[in-house]
Amino acid sequence: MAKPVKIALLGCGTVGTEVVRLLGEQAADLTARVGAPLELVGVAVRRPGRTRDTGIDPGLFTSDAMGLVQRDDVDVVIEVVGGIEPARTWLLEALKRGKGVVTANKALLAEDGAALHDAAAEAGADLFYEASVAGAIPLLRPLRESLHGDRVTRITGIVNGTTNFILSAMDATGASFTEALEEATALGYAEADPTADVEGFDAAAKAAILASLGFHSRVTAADVYREGITEVTATDVASAKGMGSTIKLLCIAERTGDAVTVRVHPAMIPRTHPLASVGDAFNAVFVEAEAAGQLMFYGRGAGGAPTASAVLGDLVAVARNRLSGARAPSESAYAKLTARPIGEVITRYHVCLDVADRAGVLATVAGVFARHGVSIATVNQAGRGNDAVLVIVTHKAPDAALAATVAELRTIDAVKAVASVLRVEGDL
Ligand code: NDP
Numbered sequence: 001m002a003k004p005v006k007i008a009l010l011g012c013g014t015v016g017t018e019v020v021r022l023l024g025e026q027a028a029d030l031t032a033r034v035g036a037p038l039e040l041v042g043v044a045v046r047r048p049g050r051t052r053d054t055g056i057d058p059g060l061f062t063s064d065a066m067g068l069v070q071r072d073d074v075d076v077v078i079e080v081v082g083g084i085e086p087a088r089t090w091l092l093e094a095l096k097r098g099k100g101v102v103t104a105n106k107a108l109l110a111e112d113g114a115a116l117h118d119a120a121a122e123a124g125a126d127l128f129y130e131a132s133v134a135g136a137i138p139l140l141r142p143l144r145e146s147l148h149g150d151r152v153t154r155i156t157g158i159v160n161g162t163t164n165f166i167l168s169a170m171d172a173t174g175a176s177f178t179e180a181l182e183e184a185t186a187l188g189y190a191e192a193d194p195t196a197d198v199e200g201f202d203a204a205a206k207a208a209i210l211a212s213l214g215f216h217s218r219v220t221a222a223d224v225y226r227e228g229i230t231e232v233t234a235t236d237v238a239s240a241k242g243m244g245s246t247i248k249l250l251c252i253a254e255r256t257g258d259a260v261t262v263r264v265h266p267a268m269i270p271r272t273h274p275l276a277s278v279g280d281a282f283n284a285v286f287v288e289a290e291a292a293g294q295l296m297f298y299g300r301g302a303g304g305a306p307t308a309s310a311v312l313g314d315l316v317a318v319a320r321n322r323l324s325g326a327r328a329p330s331e332s333a334y335a336k337l338t339a340r341p342i343g344e345v346i347t348r349y350h351v352c353l354d355v356a357d358r359a360g361v362l363a364t365v366a367g368v369f370a371r372h373g374v375s376i377a378t379v380n381q382a383g384r385g386n387d388a389v390l391v392i393v394t395h396k397a398p399d400a401a402l403a404a405t406v407a408e409l410r411t412i413d414a415v416k417a418v419a420s421v422l423r424v425e426g427d428l
């Protein structure tokens with residue numbers, strides 16, 4: 001038997017605790033699969049003196065993550081702390097020293113993945129991050145390896161468990177946004193600061209990672225158009241239901257020629273759409289490729305154990321590589337695509353207006369759409385005393401034209417309020 005592969009674990013929270021549990025419970029199998037034991041030699045946390053039910057020797061805990069990373073006997077560093085700094089400094093140091101790195105840190109990869117990839121390439125070290133997108137779902141490895149002979153054209157998915165949990169609860173039980181968020185946090189799905197989830201930052205980071213891998217180009221979080229779900233109301237959800245639809249926070253990355261558009265926003269999708277039935281904290285991602293056609297990946301996208309499954313999968317791969325002297329394929333970012341703004345995306349809108357119920361209002365509203373070159377697909381009107389609610393679904397148009405239409409609607413007298421604006425995916 002080869003000598004143990006020594007592991008430093010940075011972070012022992014929701015994910016780290018499960019990594020430790022799986023390392024212990026599956027020690028024999030992991031040893032057999034790797035060809036050497038996996039030995040945890042240190043665990044860096046913020047509060048090392050805290051009582052933890054992990055079964056780890058309390059002497060392994062330290063608050064000195066950098067000291068742990070710099071130990072000569074450490075072969076692999078697993079980072080499940082999160083955030084940009086100090087995680088970036090630790091991981092750059094680990095890679096510089098030739099250690100294998102496994103991380104779940106999508107925020108860091110989406111902001112400064114290039115620095116990590118460059119450091120890994122320079123040192124000939126492995127950098128694995130399957131857990132950073134869609135939890136347990138094997139998704140990055142297929143994009144990074146299996147689909148390298150094909151041309152990916154579009155990636156559409158639900159990649160944030162917390163917001164999917166919230167929207168599913170609002171849809172199924174009429175729960176309020178706040179109630180559903182509290183439950184998602186208690187279940188360990190939400191980030192330490194749930195703003196990252198509900199404002200779409202977490203999904204945008206994942207979208208950037210998916211687009212980078214899928215399109216062989218460096219896409220950062222700054223290239224991703226982002227809207228969260230905090231503006232989605234119970235009325236929107238009910239209105240979607242009334243149209244045989246539901247609302248999901250989607251990430252959509254599209255390649256057109258030498259350009260890429262990547263966006264995260266709530267969208268109305270028909271209940272017949274395969275993503276509509278993705279409930280709870282589950283994630284699902286469609287990958288469309290020229291030769292492969294449509295591929296769908298589905299599974300648990302958040303939570304300690306599912307995420308730890310992906311971390312352990314990466315750990316086994318890195319440990320095997322260390323034993324054989326191999327290294328996984330480097331980042332492939334040769335395509336150098338230009339990121340285009342949301343205004344150039346061709347999409348559809350569902351617009352809900354509170355209007356005065358009098359002669360000529362419909363014509364005035366229709367005129368605004370026409371002025372911006374936006375064709376109306378359907379109009380529904382429900383009377384409400386002297387007022388009416390107009391629900392308009394458009395045909396496809398550039399997002400900039402749709403946005404300009406809504407901006408003008410907000411200025412005309414007959415429109416008392418633009419109650420909601422949602423993009424539409426699929427055929428309503
Ligand atoms: P937690 O907040 O539960 O855990 C964070 C851990 O990091 C804690 O153990 C904390 O120590 C430790 N830590 C924080 N700051 C420091 C520091 N300065 N030095 C040393 N240790 C520190 O986070 P999660 O486990 O939920 O997430 C970890 C990573 O995994 C993040 O990048 C997240 O985005 C990613 N991820 C999370 C998923 C999930 O479902 N939770 C899913 C996929 C990815 P202490 O215990 O003392 O507080």
Ligand code: HSE
Pocket residue numbers: 132133134135159160161162163189190191197202301302303
């Ligand atoms: N907070 C994230 C989510 C964890 O809800 O999807 C998984 O990355």
